[in-house]
Every structure is written in structure tokens, then in C-alpha cells.
Amino acid sequence: MQLLSQILIALVAAEHLYILWLEMFAWETRGKKVFRGAMAPELFKPTKTMAANQGLYNGFLAAGLIWSLLIGEPAWADNVAVFFLSCVIVAGVYGGATAGRKIFFVQALPAVLALAVVLLK
Secondary structure (H helix, E strand, O other), rough: OHHHHEEEEEEEEHHHHHHHHHHHHOOOOOOHOOEOOOOHHHHHOHHHHHHHHHHHHHHHHHHHHHHHOOOOOOHHHHHHHHHHHHOOOOOOOOHHOOOHHHHHHHHHHHHHHHHHHHHHH
């Protein structure tokens, strides 16, 4: 269970590093392809700064999850993982409710699975 929880936490962290890259550095290129249909193409340039800010927050979530993997004391590592996974879940649930249901499945659900494994081990 320990290895599974670490793999799931790492996957959630990797996803948020990808979102950081997408929103901070590739918003007007790859972002247009990823969010095709969700936003008009002409809105990417004027929302570049806003997207970069969102990307930075996703980077903080990834950093916290990676930090939890580097902590040697198991209980402390689990507490940090629970906090950051919970933050991802709240953001994913909110995004799913306000921006599009897909966000729940792409962001919140993997974090829910990781959190469940962390709490059940």
C-alpha cells in the first residue's frame, strides 16, 4: 500500500506540474489545443497572465505533493500528503462545479483515489 500511495501521489504531482507548464509557458500554443472548445481562440492572449497565475498555484500543489514523498517520517509524510491532496480535491470539485465537469474527473478523482489509499494504508 505504501508504494501504491507514493505512485498515486507522484502521478497527481506530475499532472499538476504539467498544468503549471501548460498555463504558465504554453497557454497560447498547447493551451489552445487542450482547451479547444472551452474558450474562444482569441481569448488566450488576453488571459495569459491569469492563466500563468493559475499555473503557479498548480505548481505549489505539485511542490507540496513532492515534498510529502521526500519526508522520511511516515506519519508526517502522510499528513502533508493528506493536506495537499485535499487541496487538489477541493480545487477539482470547485472547478468541476463551476468551469466544467471534466475538471472533476481529470483533477479531483485521481486525488480522491490517492487520498483513499493514503488513509487506508
